[in-house]
Amino acid sequence: MTVDVTTAVLEAVGAHGPASRRPLTGGTYNTVTRVTFDDGRDWVVKIPPAHATGLSYEQRLLVNEVTFYEAAAGGPVPQVVHSELDPGAPTGAYVVMTARPGLPWSAVTDGLTGDENRSLRAEFGAAVGRLHGVAGPGGYGYPAEPLGPLAPTWREAFTAMTDAVLADAERFDARLPWPVGRIHEVLAGASDVLDEVTRPVLVHFDLWQGNLLVAGEAGARRIGGIVDGERMFWGDPVADLVSTSLFGDPETDVDFLAGYAAATGSPLVFTPSVHRRLALCRSYLYLIMLTETVPRGAGPEAVEATWNAVAPRLVAALDALGQPPSGRGSSGKGLRRGAASDG
Structure with a gap:
């Protein structure tokens, strides 16, 4: 059975059996999924395309994103829970962050x-x-x-x-x-x-x-x-x-x-x-x-x-x-x- 990439990421970080998963739309570049658990954890999993022809600056964008959230910590931004910034990793690159309200x-x-x-x-x-x-x-x-x-x-x-x-x-x-x-x-x-x-x-x-x-x-x-x-x-x-x-x-x-x-x-x-x-x-x-x-x-x-x-x-x-x-x-x-x- 083929395991989708979001499931693979959740398994890699030891987060099994989410109560619900909901794709978040509105963007044009990444796969973004909101994942909730029975214990109250509410996460967003963001995965860039594995192979994409983009602009020159659009390389390893998750490095920028993680940098932003860490630098802006304390403000109304997500908290990074897990991240893998190496596109060559078994799961590919991803960031798991807390969901923000609204x-x-x-x-x-x-x-x-x-x-x-x-x-x-x-x-x-x-x-x-x-x-x-x-x-x-x-x-x-x-x-x-x-x-x-x-x-x-x-x-x-x-x-x-x-x-x-x-x-x-x-x-x-x-x-x-x-x-x-x-x-x-x-x-x-x-x-x-x-x-x-x-x-x-x-x-x-x-x-x-x-x-x-x-x-x-x-x-x-x-x-x-x-x-x-x-x-x-x-x-x-x-x-x-x-x-x-x-x-x-x-x-x-x-x-x-x-x-x-x-x-x-x-x-x-x-x-x-x-x-x-x-x-x-x-x-x-x-x-x-x-x-x-x-x-x-x-x-x-x-x-x-x-x-x-x-x-x-x-x-x-x-x-x-x-x-x-x-x-x-x-x-x-x-x-x-x-x-x-x-x-």
């Missing part, structure tokens, strides 16, 4: 009141502020080191990240709104602003509402969990603002900003420098979103929807970077204390 924010948003939304945005901002108070090990980039060792500067790490996704776009013949060479030129021309980042912090980089769990009864809802930390890196805290209000303007997210300031002790200041760093990080995410549709085999409708949503925003971010920075002499470094570029 449902994805994206699944309950229609039922939230205005007061609940404001409260949740403030709580979310505070949680992100605390993440940005976690300093990295001294280098910048992905802990799994898919693009090489952690870099000594944020500019070097970010350049390697954007170079890799542009090479992926060429390799997969992904549709981009501008030629790869022109995009590379614009990103390189604006990269000097990244030298203002001198302290690598914990960046989730995938903080859209599908990765935020909302728990509690109507009228008393709270953030139950921040999950799916596999895209994390050590870098610029500004990078997280790309997805905290995905496709929106983080500068107008007043409740989030208030929570962030309360957690860090100082407000986020959107200087011209921060705006340019934000445009660079937006460009990186949008390049990923357009390119990954090819190796993931997205259908025509999904590809078109992604193009319509993302391509104009990538052009806007690149256009912003192509403009001379305004007020550069008085820009400051923008993010202070836990989210500070200068520590």
Whole structure:
């Protein structure tokens, strides 16, 4: 009899006879199963695809995820129970973690009141502020080191990240709104602003509402969990603002900003420098979103929807970077204390 991979993982960690198993959907990359036991244990088993053609940075992603949960311990994140990070192990790579309460924010948003939304945005901002108070090990980039060792500067790490996704776009013949060479030129021309980042912090980089769990009864809802930390890196805290209000303007997210300031002790200041760093990080995410549709085999409708949503925003971010920075002499470094570029 063939033993499915989740059962094999549970057997490997000595967890036999779960009371129930339920696949968790919504992701596009891993096999994720919620497993409960009669003794009250409530786990999530996450298993990456055994053989996948992905983007260059999508190697040993569970290393990033485990690093994120361990670095963010004490916050609303899962606790790692067991992990195997070697894809060559008999079970393959996997992580077993505690389940967090709640449902994805994206699944309950229609039922939230205005007061609940404001409260949740403030709580979310505070949680992100605390993440940005976690300093990295001294280098910048992905802990799994898919693009090489952690870099000594944020500019070097970010350049390697954007170079890799542009090479992926060429390799997969992904549709981009501008030629790869022109995009590379614009990103390189604006990269000097990244030298203002001198302290690598914990960046989730995938903080859209599908990765935020909302728990509690109507009228008393709270953030139950921040999950799916596999895209994390050590870098610029500004990078997280790309997805905290995905496709929106983080500068107008007043409740989030208030929570962030309360957690860090100082407000986020959107200087011209921060705006340019934000445009660079937006460009990186949008390049990923357009390119990954090819190796993931997205259908025509999904590809078109992604193009319509993302391509104009990538052009806007690149256009912003192509403009001379305004007020550069008085820009400051923008993010202070836990989210500070200068520590």
